Amino acid sequence: GDSVTQMEGPVTLSEEAFLTINCTYTATGYPSLFWYVQYPGEGLQLLLKATKADDKGSNKGFEATYRKETTSFHLEKGSVQVSDSAVYFCALVNTGFQKLVFGTGTRLLVSP
Amino acid sequence: GAVVSQHPSWVICKSGTSVKIECRSLDFQATTMFWYRQFPKQSLMLMATSNEGSKATYEQGVEKDKFLINHASLTLSTLTVTSAHPEDSSFYICSAKEDSYEQYFGPGTRLTVT
Numbered sequence: 001g002d003s004v005t006q007m008e009g010p011v012t013l014s015e016e017a018f019l020t021i022n023c024t025y026t027a028t029g030y031p032s033l034f035w036y037v038q039y040p041g042e043g044l045q046l047l048l049k050a051t052k053a054d055d056k057g058s059n060k061g062f063e064a065t066y067r068k069e070t071t072s073f074h075l076e077k078g079s080v081q082v083s084d085s086a087v088y089f090c091a092l093v094n095t096g097f098q099k100l101v102f103g104t105g106t107r108l109l110v111s112p
Numbered sequence: 113g114a115v116v117s118q119h120p121s122w123v124i125c126k127s128g129t130s131v132k133i134e135c136r137s138l139d140f141q142a143t144t145m146f147w148y149r150q151f152p153k154q155s156l157m158l159m160a161t162s163n164e165g166s167k168a169t170y171e172q173g174v175e176k177d178k179f180l181i182n183h184a185s186l187t188l189s190t191l192t193v194t195s196a197h198p199e200d201s202s203f204y205i206c207s208a209k210e211d212s213y214e215q216y217f218g219p220g221t222r223l224t225v226t
Contacts, residue, residue: 010190041217042219044205044207045217089156099158100146100158100207
């Protein structure tokens, strides 16, 4: 079945450092890919998405490119802030299906 | 944008009692709603999928009689945890979608059973 693999956390960075959180997927067909962010005690918020190969999703300085050849959707940000501290989930949904398949989440901790 | 609310945001109940959690889509009609459970520092576990007017489809291992789901209208779904026990304490999150694949998530409900 479809699956998403994320790098284990926590990822600990200093403010203004470069961030990469790796995400790879296994899926049949052509899934849509998502990054969600969860701040402490809250639900999930959609951060960005990409619906086809080579699409780049971007939002709030974060970006991720849908790489079909490597089945990856790595999340990057050039300069993280303390307020970016949260848990980040990579997810996919296959066209025609309803279920989101989540990775295990990666906790990001940014210190001043 | 699409907004999904949950009520209550947190609830404490005694062991053996039942508790109902509401999930509402505020500005769109949700043909499908999903209920997830999240344990501390873990990913979301899909519990069930509900379509308006029909019975929910539960994931393997989820007790139907314990977690009652009702999707009575296009804007409201409820999850009732019956005869709750401390092991049911968790963070419950709902999501909703219209016809497209994109799900919109509620803020979650923290349930503590004492």
